[in-house]
Amino acid sequence: MPAKIAPQPGVMEIALYVGGESRIEGRADVLKLSSNENPRGPSPAAVEAAAAAVARMHRYPSTDHADLRAAIGEVHGLDPDRIICGVGSDEVLQMLCHAYAGEGTEVVITAHGFAMYRIIAHMVGATPVEVPETDRRVDPDLILAAITDRTRIVFIANPGNPTGTRLSDADLARLAAGIPPTCLLVIDSAYAEFAAGYDGGASLVEAHENVVMTRTFSKLYGLGGLRVGWGYARRDVIDVLNRVRQPFNLSLPAIDGALAAVRDRAFAEACIRENAEQRARLSGGLRQLGIACDDSEANFVLARFADAAEAEAADAHLKSAGIIVRRPVSYGFPEALRITVGRPEDMTRVLEALAAFREVAA
Numbered sequence: 457m458p459a460k461i462a463p464q465p466g467v468m469e470i471a472l473y474v475g476g477e478s479r480i481e482g483r484a485d486v487l488k489l490s491s492n493e494n495p496r497g498p499s500p501a502a503v504e505a506a507a508a509a510v511a512r513m514h515r516y517p518s519t520d521h522a523d524l525r526a527a528i529g530e531v532h533g534l535d536p537d538r539i540i541c542g543v544g545s546d547e548v549l550q551m552l553c554h555a556y557a558g559e560g561t562e563v564v565i566t567a568h569g570f571a572m573y574r575i576i577a578h579m580v581g582a583t584p585v586e587v588p589e590t591d592r593r594v595d596p597d598l599i600l601a602a603i604t605d606r607t608r609i610v611f612i613a614n615p616g617n618p619t620g621t622r623l624s625d626a627d628l629a630r631l632a633a634g635i636p637p638t639c640l641l642v643i644d645s646a647y648a649e650f651a652a653g654y655d656g657g658a659s660l661v662e663a664h665e666n667v668v669m670t671r672t673f674s675k676l677y678g679l680g681g682l683r684v685g686w687g688y689a690r691r692d693v694i695d696v697l698n699r700v701r702q703p704f705n706l707s708l709p710a711i712d713g714a715l716a717a718v719r720d721r722a723f724a725e726a727c728i729r730e731n732a733e734q735r736a737r738l739s740g741g742l743r744q745l746g747i748a749c750d751d752s753e754a755n756f757v758l759a760r761f762a763d764a765a766e767a768e769a770a771d772a773h774l775k776s777a778g779i780i781v782r783r784p785v786s787y788g789f790p791e792a793l794r795i796t797v798g799r800p801e802d803m804t805r806v807l808e809a810l811a812a813f814r815e816v817a818a
């Protein structure tokens with residue numbers, strides 16, 4: 457018998473998640489571009505719906521999210537019975553690990569993959585197995601080579617965060633086809649709406665028994681603070697996930713806010729358009745300043761500097777101009793800064809600050 461109570465295996469392996477910074481001491485004009493949030497905020501319709509729901513908060517919320525799932529299904533052309541909603545897509549990812557992984561199993565993640573994958577693998581006592589990426593891109597062959605008979609889940613983000621790159625539909629299909637039936641491929645499509653012509657992996661969910669797509673209201677819809685995400689999978693997988701889901705996981709304001717947000721297509725489409733324009737402007741402006749970046753298919757750009765010292769200096773300069781971006785050191789990019797795409801005036805401010813940084817450095 458151990459002398460005292462101890463946490464389950466894996467729990468103490470978890471390094472606490474570090475979110476994007478939001479404050480600069482002594483400044484009121486802070487521009488926060490560190491968490492890939494919608495620079496336009498939430499849709500006014502979502503604000504109104506969530507606020508109205510607050511007045512009814514003595515009531516328990518729906519347990520099956522039927523209205524929200526129906527709206528998501530309608531907008532995306534998907535079967536609502538195969539949708540599951542979570543407290544952010546993070547909770548859907550967690551339900552997947554809870555239900556399918558555990559002690560003695562492996563979860564494959566990629567070198568620059570989202571930090572939550574490693575955290576939730578450890579939560580259930582599974583072993584995260586990290587696979588390299590090739591030129592800041594998820595590599596299907598390296599992933600397939602890493603799968604063993606203990607692998608239960610492969611997590612990829614497509615488009616990736618913080619890379620912003622996306623696998624071609626052909627490569628994604630090849631990856632899905634190569635995953636053994638004893639393992640799930642989870643395509644985390646948190647940024648799918650920003651990638652033109654991409655269905656988030658929905659067609660691969662239709663084609664394979666073991667592919668799951670996850671989506672979120674936190675990025676395009678500007679509801680990161682409300683915590684709503686969803687997953688799409690085969691009916692039997694959804695049935696499994698519903699068993700490990702808390703019945704009242706989504707609050708009343710969260711359900712109503714997300715429902716109004718997904719129905720406000722005009723707002724969503726205007727945000728997608730503006731993001732594409734400002735993303736092109738930001739990447740073009742960075743390259744003009746001699747700062748490298750890949751073509752992003754998300755709502756951020758990974759700006760690559762000569763080395764970690766230069767990235768740190770650029771970060772400090774941006775902070776002195778009141779701009780907070782993300783230093784993705786823990787994602788394996790000490791030489792880079794991840795900059796969320798903002799409004800036109802935000803991008804002007806960033807590019808002017810970086811131009812000034814270049815002049816000081818020259």
Ligand SMILES: *Cc1c(COP(=O)(O)O)cnc(C)c1O
Binds near residue numbers: 683
């Ligand atoms: C932001 C993000 C999510 C979304 O998380 P939520 O829990 O839905 O807020 C998921 N995956 C990736 C890669 C992200 O960057």
